[in-house]
Amino acid sequence: MDIILEGKKLNKSFKTGEKKTQVLCDVDFFLKEGEVLGIVGESGSGKSTLLRVASGLEKPDSGELLYKGRDYTGSSPRQTGEFLQILFQDAESSFDPRMTMERSIMEAGRGKKDKEELLKLVKMAGLDEELLKRKPGKLSGGQCQRMAIVRAFYSGAEILLCDEMTSALDVSTQAQVMQIMQRLKKEGKLSAVFVSHDIALVSEICDRIMVMKDGRCVEEGETPEVIGSPKDDHTKELIESARKQSIG
Numbered sequence: 001m002d003i004i005l006e007g008k009k010l011n012k013s014f015k016t017g018e019k020k021t022q023v024l025c026d027v028d029f030f031l032k033e034g035e036v037l038g039i040v041g042e043s044g045s046g047k048s049t050l051l052r053v054a055s056g057l058e059k060p061d062s063g064e065l066l067y068k069g070r071d072y073t074g075s076s077p078r079q080t081g082e083f084l085q086i087l088f089q090d091a092e093s094s095f096d097p098r099m100t101m102e103r104s105i106m107e108a109g110r111g112k113k114d115k116e117e118l119l120k121l122v123k124m125a126g127l128d129e130e131l132l133k134r135k136p137g138k139l140s141g142g143q144c145q146r147m148a149i150v151r152a153f154y155s156g157a158e159i160l161l162c163d164e165m166t167s168a169l170d171v172s173t174q175a176q177v178m179q180i181m182q183r184l185k186k187e188g189k190l191s192a193v194f195v196s197h198d199i200a201l202v203s204e205i206c207d208r209i210m211v212m213k214d215g216r217c218v219e220e221g222e223t224p225e226v227i228g229s230p231k232d233d234h235t236k237e238l239i240e241s242a243r244k245q246s247i248g
């Protein structure tokens with residue numbers, strides 16, 4: 001499988017007043033075509049910042065970003081939007097409140113007007129096409145998240161960067177969204193980075209897992225390897241605490 005997205009020695013720091021915090025330290029990552037890469041790590045470890053840097057929402061202080069081997073470091077979100085889309089926890093706020101779903105999604109297609117494809121995607125997402133006439137405020141959180149997936153695919157972007165995309169949803173809605181992700185994956189349509197604090201979800205959908213701690217990648221490997229025999233102490237702790245949560 002070819003590498004579709006890659007980050008090399010990414011560094012990012014934030015300055016608040018006099019204090020400078022290094023949030024990403026020499027982070028390397030790669031995503032192969034058709035693969036789902038999980039990123040786990042405790043809160044504040046730099047997961048969201050890594051996705052924001054990879055999508056052009058933040059500029060790295062140093063390091064390189066590559067899409068299919070082509071350098072895109074410094075590109076704007078508008079430019080990266082041609083090949084990647086970010087899905088956030090709060091899908092509703094990623095839609096313009098004044099626009100109907102249909103219009104928002106059509107706009108993401110940059111002038112493409114393919115109603116047939118849109119309806120196909122809506123159906124695939126298990127949504128009623130009537131919902132396309134509504135504005136985001138008139139959809140549930142789960143419906144908005146599924147519309148965001150539809151929008152991402154309609155845009156033609158090949159890569160999804162998912163940041164805690166199911167964290168705001170109740171358990172059964174979360175399962176519906178994961179089902180769509182699984183279906184897309186089975187069809188070979190999904191190249192994605194899946195960030196979540198939920199190790200159980202990550203191990204369900206991801207082929208490979210990267211563990212972050214304090215802005216560094218501390219462990220990386222195939223999912224069964226990382227979950228079954230974690231090498232890093234921090235990874236062991238994360239898995240252990242997830243186990244305790246699922247029992248208690």
Ligand SMILES: Nc1ncnc2c1ncn2[C@@H]1O[C@H](COP(=O)(O)OP(=O)(O)O)[C@@H](O)[C@H]1O
Pocket residue numbers: 014015016023041042043044045046047048049050
């Ligand atoms: N825009 C910002 N300005 C200042 N600090 C930030 C900013 N974004 C993130 N941080 C800091 O970077 C660290 C990592 O944050 P984040 O990437 O959101 O971690 P995670 O997603 O793993 O919880 C945190 O300490 C956070 O406070």
Ligand SMILES: [Mg+2]
Pocket residue numbers: 047048049
């Ligand atoms: Mg985060």
